[in-house]
Amino acid sequence: MLGELEQKIMNVIWASNCPLKPAQVQSALCCDLAYTTVMTVMKRLTDKGLLTREKKGNTYYYFGTTAKTDYAKNHLRKLFDSLVDSYGNVAISEFVGSLKDNPKDIQKLVDYLNNQDDQS
Secondary structure, three states: OOOHHHHHHHHHHHHOOOOEOHHHHHHHHOOOOOHHHHHHHHHHHHHOOOEEEEEEOOEEEEEEOOOHHHHHHHHHHHHHHHHHHHHOHHHHHHHHHHHOOOHHHHHHHHHHHHHHHHHO
């Protein structure tokens, strides 16, 4: 799971069509963060495998290693698997129960499950 600043930085990276310098990310964040803070977090994201960097001259340019939707799918799959492994049917029933107050979400789940049958 990403921390708040990591998530904000990744959102900037994912929204960009090209590699970015830390200063560009800092500027896009629109807050009073020190350049070194942004650079440090981007280095950590690189160490985690979410960013990669390329040196051009004296400057590193960073870009994501995966699309935002792919990251979300992978992360949510791991989270859900962990919850089911730890809590079994309780995790599944709570997930389904959380949908009961929103018929649109239930319909999305039904549509998704029906589409999975078509793709099998």
